[in-house]
Amino acid sequence: MSVLEVQDLTVEYVSDERSVRGADRVSFSIEQGEILGLAGESGCGKSTCANAIMRLLKEPARITGGSIRFDGHDVLDMDAARLRQWRWREVAMVFQSAMSSLNPVMRIGDQLVDTLRAHERISRADAWRRAGELLAMVRIDADRLRAYPHQLSGGQRQRVVIAMACALRPRLLILDEPTTALDVVVQQEILQQIRELQRELDFAVLFITHDMSLMLELSDRIGIMVAGRIVELAPAATIRDDARHPYTRALMGAFPPISGPRTRLSGLAEGVRFTDVPDLVEVAPGHLVAPGGAPIQEEAA
Amino acid sequence: MRFILRRIGFYLLAFWVSITLNFLLPRLMPGDPVTRMLSRSQQRLEPQQIEALQQMLGVNGGPWWQEYPDYLRRVLTGDFGVSISRFPTPVTEVIAQQLPWTLLLGGVSLVIAVVLGNLLGILAAWRRGGLLDSVAPPLLVFIGSFPYFWLAMGALYLFGVMLGWAPLRHAFSVGLTPSWDPTFIGDVAAHLVLPALSIVLVSIGGWMLGMRNTMIATNAEDYILMAEAKGLSPSRIMLRYGARNALLPSVTSIGMSIGFIVGGALLTEVVFAYPGVGYQLLAAVQGLDYPLMQGLFLTITAAVLLANLLVDLVYVRLDPRVRVA
């Protein structure tokens, strides 16, 4: 059975003047231990989906349709108290802006401790010891527990957040652009760390990024999002070698392959816009594509 | 530590500017300040009084570069000269009698207004669009629009004159002598209620709105979302994550607003004939008691600067980022 099953999820931002769909009938599922990537440009609705799964979106956003089932339980039916128990225990999240997701006036040890103590009956001393172990797990010295966030480097801070995310051994980890603010070397270290932890703790991952090369490196399956809709969903290799949707191909053409012969890069030309994306159709086993869409111009300048 | 040292240096500089301003003001006026002052004064002054005045203002001859160091030295050793209106009591002695009452009134009203205002602000921001968030801000802004002294007079009339619930003037009843026994303390508290109430009423809206706006900004921070995702309890998120961070700008503004509170206390003291520094300052102005005026001004300034230093020390305790690693 899938850990997470998202069916026709629709999120709208409602205001007096108009309402905008942040996510439009989005469907996907994640299996135990699987890494699913969601890619797309800024504003396409990736983060909206991630935050909707944890019911973290604020007014004026509301979920206007679809279902989210976690381990068979309907997340959209949970009340605030139930959600509070479920969050982090079962699904943890590393946010886009990990640099600022730590409370600047609390020692990181205290922030790890209050995560543990919110969900487990455990003494402060024990929690503090566990917090030290968690830091060690991401290769940070346990005596940094007494440090404040501003005393850590960006990479260290992100690793603290990852340690925090793993603290309760959740079944699913949502990574929302976890390395965007970091330099390339640190990015690789962080990804390496995530991969090791995933192997060790066997959690499923929803990985969100706009960086296609990172995406292909880490994910088992990839979904491509445009304007709040998924236009193509397939195993990573299929996306890389046999993308069907013109937008996916445009995306793939927009970054250089790490190895192989030099190729000409093509951008996402203004003409490639998709406003009304039809439902997905299965073109091959495990490969879903939205039909239609303008073919891209091969020789776009 | 470097932060605190820099602040202390800054306060010393500010104090020096006030002293210099005090030195310059009478001298910038055309003509001889003492004669001018005498011409404006209705009552006749004794020759010793005139002499004391001249000595304080340092206008008994000598160029400024001789007078100025002398003036500085006298002020820094706490010698403000002799009061004219309460001749021959030294200015410092007059101030020493008044200062505790102002500290009491200003301190009590500041603490109540800050604590209550911030609390209301936190709660209003936490539940946007709720009753507190919709009703309290416009109401408190409206009340805060009244002049301090007007509200004080209104309170005095309503609760003092009409209803007779509170004493009308002074800091304690006639016939009592200051001591630490419960009757006297109770009497002081009864006299404190109305003046403090009027200061709190006028200033609380500002605190509430300021805290509310900071808290609204703080609630949009990523660490609040993260705390929520972690499944922490709402009260813990509100206090340890939200309010704890939103408090920092609020603490900074306490420092900035101490001067205003002093101004408010000054006017309120006048209305209630509360025997504090402000009441005395007005009396000094009316009695053309320049030495006392200058002494009071410098005392008030020094008190405000010290209060700011205190706020800085609190800030350093609260914000690890200025507590240099």
Added chain:
Amino acid sequence: MSIQSPESLAHAAAVRDAAEPPSTRSIATRPPERRPRARGRQLLRLLRALSRNGKAVAGLVILLVFVALALAAPLLFPGDPSRIGSGGATPPSAEHLLGTTAKGQDVLALTIWGARSSLLVGFVAGVLSTIVGIVVGLTSAFFGKRVDDALSLVTNVFLLIPGLPLLVLLAAFLPAGLGTVIAVLVITGWAGSARVLRAQGMSIRGKDYVGAAITSGERPLRIMLREMLPNMASIVMTTLLACVIGAIGAQAGLEFLGLGDANTLSWGTNLFWASSDGALMIGQWWIFVPSGLAIALVAFALALCNYAVDEVTNPRLRRPRTARSATAPTTVARKEDAR
């Protein structure tokens, strides 16, 4: 690697993900990131947005009523309103709508005539304080370094010295008169606005278009006035409003203490006379209430405008449509069919 990401190649997406949903941004609320194509554009936008804001309109209406009354005072109550009449201290009646003072003066006439000097002094002192604030703040922000250090120091010192006692001291030493009152109010009032405007100026100083203007050799004064100032419209407006509120309150306080110009007729002097005649203590509330209420209404109207500017420039401060706690989970409002 990330340079080649679709993010940088895709067209500038105005809509950011969850952090800032598109519907909460309107044209008027965008922070001043780009150089306005036409000067004064930001101010115009701001004014247009304000004209749709209930608080701003209410505040402006109250203000206009007071200004109109002040201007019409000689028509409504010809002659000297402070002339001492007969039969003092009568409560409100058909003849004297707000009653008379102990000296037999009509309270309504005093209040309406009083608006003239109170509003004049308040606005003139407020505008002058703001101008000083703009000059100091912009200079500080533009030149930075030593200039900034020196000006910030002066500003902070003035901010720290308690205002009202300094006001009292200055008023006691300087010759009495309207000019003195205004000068004293400006001396004690400019520092706050300088501090706020410096902070805003600093952030605009760092913008690319200012850098571009410097590189292209434009004169500093021109850059400050034509590139930086127009982009600070909203903050200049809030400081101006705050300065006027402060000046009106400080003038009233000064006059109440008997340190203003006793010959001018203003709300502060009205209250000074009311208090020195002991009007309130013997229950003559009608002498005391109108001037105080007038000060409060004007200050409240200005505060409403200020509030409105804040709301327009910072959408987060707008009242949500329904009451919600900050950590409430996302609302689920399923329609029968998603479409």
